[in-house]
Amino acid sequence: MTLYPLKFTPIYKTRIWGGHRLEQFGKHSSTLPNIGESWELSGVPGDESEVSNGLLAGNTLPELIEVYMDELVGKKVFDAYGQTFPLLIKLIDANDDLSIQVHPDDVLAAERHNSFGKTEMWYALEGKKNANLISGFIPHVSKEMYLKHLEEGTLEQLMARFSVEKGDVFFIPAGRVHAIGRGCLVAEIQQTSDVTYRLFDFNRTDDQGNLRELHTELALDAINFAYVKDAKTHPEAQHNVPCELAKCNYFTTNLIRLTDKLERDYYHLDSFVIYMCIEGSVEIRYDGGNETMVKGETVLLPASLSNVTLIPQKSSEILEIYV
Numbered sequence: 001m002t003l004y005p006l007k008f009t010p011i012y013k014t015r016i017w018g019g020h021r022l023e024q025f026g027k028h029s030s031t032l033p034n035i036g037e038s039w040e041l042s043g044v045p046g047d048e049s050e051v052s053n054g055l056l057a058g059n060t061l062p063e064l065i066e067v068y069m070d071e072l073v074g075k076k077v078f079d080a081y082g083q084t085f086p087l088l089i090k091l092i093d094a095n096d097d098l099s100i101q102v103h104p105d106d107v108l109a110a111e112r113h114n115s116f117g118k119t120e121m122w123y124a125l126e127g128k129k130n131a132n133l134i135s136g137f138i139p140h141v142s143k144e145m146y147l148k149h150l151e152e153g154t155l156e157q158l159m160a161r162f163s164v165e166k167g168d169v170f171f172i173p174a175g176r177v178h179a180i181g182r183g184c185l186v187a188e189i190q191q192t193s194d195v196t197y198r199l200f201d202f203n204r205t206d207d208q209g210n211l212r213e214l215h216t217e218l219a220l221d222a223i224n225f226a227y228v229k230d231a232k233t234h235p236e237a238q239h240n241v242p243c244e245l246a247k248c249n250y251f252t253t254n255l256i257r258l259t260d261k262l263e264r265d266y267y268h269l270d271s272f273v274i275y276m277c278i279e280g281s282v283e284i285r286y287d288g289g290n291e292t293m294v295k296g297e298t299v300l301l302p303a304s305l306s307n308v309t310l311i312p313q314k315s316s317e318i319l320e321i322y323v
Helices: 021-025 061-068 075-081 106-113 143-152 216-220
Strands: 011-019 035-041 087-093 100-102 120-127 132-137 159-163 169-172 178-180 184-191 197-200 243-247 252-258 262-265 273-279 281-286 289-294 298-301 307-312 316-322
Touching: 021 035, 021 087, 035 298, 087 273, 120 243, 120 252, 132 169, 169 243, 184 316, 197 216, 252 307, 273 281, 273 289, 281 316, 289 298
Parallel strands: none
Antiparallel strands: 011 035, 035 087, 087 184, 100 178, 100 197, 120 169, 120 184, 132 159, 132 178, 243 252, 252 316, 262 307, 273 298, 273 316, 281 289, 281 307
16 A cells, blocks of 8 residues: 555643643643643554554554554664654643653663653744743752752752743753743654653642652763753744754754745655644645645655655645654
8 A cells, every 4th residue: 555644643641730722733632631742643652643544544653664664664764763663743731830850861761761762852832921941950060069959959040941932942862951831832852752750840749639759869860960052042944945943863853934835855865754734734745645734733754755745725834853
């Protein structure tokens, strides 16, 4: 069977800090309160995304990789990751502050959890007035200083906070302490990993009155204490020209502002491509058919579809992600 652009059923996650703003991206649940995360594309065991369109509807992402292998993900990706899909794609609504946390790198995560590490990035889709987030430390923080403030419950004093507006980009390599703040609405692109070390959670309790678990000992070996000067960027995209937001060993993310049709040739990429439609509506034309994505939808373009034409129905914005 010839592969085609694949859509998936979102996996909703209720969170203590979640809200209702993902509704503007078409995310609705009649049963879950406080949707903090919508997992748009996931191969995480127990949370495997399921195809929602076309002849492959009902198949999970791991099942597709097992059958189609490099035809779906690309030879270089299949050789590197086998039947594991390497990225996890989310939309996140922070109605309250997330915990201050850190993720281990590949070496530490493999050793402790038989997992990949977690390098990630955030693209701000919206920032309410006074929205901010944490990315790294202020200058000259030592391990000893960190432990002292942690013990005294004053860790926030060491954190570098940044205001958040639509279009801001934050790249968070494994080892950087971080926290999404109240009022932020972001798209998150990350390695396939669900390993998080929580350092401080503002002494919040769950609905049973229990403090959330912290992982301060585990986190100590994972933390990079170095100050980072350019933790926030705000690239300005031109119309109909891909604008690079972030690039690392695990993924590349571009922003494309579409006002006219644009041909994309991925022949030399040897990777799947993910489109996240964050504004407007875009038709994807390919050899064999077409598919339309609207604001809030995420589409997986198989590696075998190496040439497509993107046609905006109106002024539109998409994130383009690949390995």
